[in-house]
Amino acid sequence: MFPKIFPYSEQFSWLNSEMYFLPNQANFLARKKLLEDEYTGRLTKIEKEIQQNKEKHRFLHNLLTETDESLVKSVECFLKWLGFANVINMDETKPDIKEEDIQIPLDNGLLVVEIKGIGGTSKDSQCSQVSKIKYRRSKERNRFDVFALYLVNHKRYLPPAERKNPPFSEQQIADAQSDERGLLTTYELFKLYFKIEEGFVTKEYARSALLEYGLVKFKPSNARLLGFPLEVHRKGKVIILKINNLTLRKGATIIVCNDETWFKAEVLEIQMNDEKVESVTEGEIGVQLSHSVQKTSELWLQDIDSGNNRVVVEAS
Incomplete structure (x- = not known):
């Protein structure tokens, strides 16, 4: 606008x-400018760090979205992070051989991994294909020390929590157990990353779990299974639990495993036969916890000396 022609359009704006200027105004404005510049600089820095973090951990999101070579590469990155020293991407080293996607030489044998990214769920033939590969590698090595794993990114266009989990039928799981091969989803690998980072699972145990038959499941390391609550009261903070052949003490740490989340809860109080006790080794008891649990929550007693870990698998 033109203040000389329209003097009332920005009335008294000339005071700015x-x-x-009023006393101290120039100083205040200069300090404001310094703060704005500092804020802009710090914001730019954190935005750069966010982008760098996305690039560093992109393989985790790719586990949930990708297929073909990109998915194989993401699984390769994950397995290296997991601590396998020698992860061989067969699509890169032997592209003409269209069999397993990844090989991992182990001190106690060889792990072959077949990887699929699909829009639906796996057919029986897709689940069992890795059995043929396992047989061929065993014959080549003249040894029965080959482990096989079928890894799938199923229903990959849906958010993972909305997918059917696990996506395998009871028959597919039974067949995998019978054929001595494993079934696993990339979504479970994604969740495993955070369970390891939060200290629930060790990398050593996770590596050994990948050699299991049937549906591969990751359980808390250095912990013993308590089971599921018989009853849940007071919004989940008081439970009825039956224990056998282990000692549960006041102050102990319980690992609470739900489908999507794991967390820790402290044992605040134990009652047996309507009396408070400091510890118990057998029987049906009431337990007050620091956090709420569900009746479907699987409970584990954190115990470093439990010996619950399976045989450690070291990469060769």
Whole structure:
């Protein structure tokens, strides 16, 4: 606008000019400018760090979205992070051989991994294909020390929590157990990353679990299974639990495993036969916890000396 022609359009705006500054105004404005510049610089820095973090951990999101070579590469990155020293991407080293996607030489044998990214769920033939590969590698090695794993990113266009989990039928799981091969989803690998980072699972145990038959499941390391609550009261903070052949003490740490989340809860109080006790080794008891649990929550007693870990698998 033109203040000389329209003097009332920005009435008294001339007071903002430096000529008419109030006492201390210039100093305040200079300090404001410094803060704005500092904020802009720090914001730019954190935005750069966010982008760098996305690039560093992109393989985790790719486990949930990708297929073909990109998915194989993401699984390769994950397995290296998991601690396998020698992860061989067969699509890169032997592209003409269209069999397993990844090989991992082990001190106690060889792990072959077949990887699929699909829009639906796996057919029986897709689940069992890795059995043929296992047989061929065993014959080549003249040894029965080959482990096989079928790994799938199923229903990959859906958010993972909305997918059918696990996506395998009871028959497919039974067949995998019978054929001595494993079944696993990339979504479970994604969740495993955070379970390891939060200290629930060790990398050593996770590596050994990948050699299991049937549906591969990751359980808390250095812990013993308590089971499921018989009853849940007071919004999940008081439970009825039956224990056998282990000692549960006041102050102990319980690992609470739900389908999507794991967390820790402290044992605040134990009652047996309506009396408070400091510890118990057998029987049906009431337990007050620091956090709420569900009746479907699987409970584990954290115990470093439990010996619950399976045989450690070291990469060769």
